Amino acid sequence: MPSYAQSVIGVKDNKVYFNDLIPETEYKVEQTGYIKTRTVTADQCGLIKMSNTDSYPILNSGNYQDLYFKENDYWYYWTNYTDLTNYPKPSCQQVGGSYVLDGVIWDAGDGTGSISFIVTPEAIYLYHPQLIQPYSTHTVYWYGEWDDSNGIYTGNTRITKLKANSCGIARLNLAPFQKTAYDFPNTNYRWTLKQGETKVMDFNPNSSQINYTPICKKGVKFEPVSYQ
Known part of the structure; x- marks a missing residue:
């Protein structure tokens, strides 16, 4: 059984990119601060x-x-x-x-x-x-x-479903949340990525901006030397 060191790569084009998830697996993000x-x-x-x-x-x-x-x-x-x-x-x-x-x-x-x-x-x-x-x-x-x-205001929690591709990469579009967020972007946001009801990680959607994202071709992941 391979191990997966799940991580957030960063944000590009208003999307949060996750890396090293379980391939072809469904996840969900609990987004707090939503109206x-x-x-x-x-x-x-x-x-x-x-x-x-x-x-x-x-x-x-x-x-x-x-x-x-x-x-x-x-x-x-x-x-x-x-x-x-x-x-x-x-x-x-x-x-x-x-x-x-x-x-x-x-x-x-x-x-x-x-x-x-x-x-x-x-x-x-x-x-x-x-x-x-x-x-x-x-x-x-x-x-x-x-x-x-x-x-x-504390806002509410929005649930967004994601699915990792064959390389274990997933992305979260921030635009639907931002339309009615109380004060986005806010550096205090802490969202949660879950697989079913199991917490995978907490993360800040205001992660660092990146210039490149990994590419997945037929289950093979190609990553830049540096994402910055």
């Missing part, structure tokens, strides 16, 4: 429901969590789940020829009218008729928890 984005549409009442999913696990509690609605330039935040005893989940009901919200509504307190904002472990329910019209579509950003001690 999750989703598009949501209000129903007939103007009620938006955002479910908790593996790809968009927004419903944490315990510290400030912030959702930003791009088109309205408006922030919604919470620290804990809603007490459903006093604030039950709202729903849209048809009454005659119109639709009305069945739920507890209160004043937003900032001049933006009435609101209902319910956070449960399964979903967020949002009704804000002055800003969210029936059937309207909105772009939502989730920044993760607010880290008060450092004055930054």
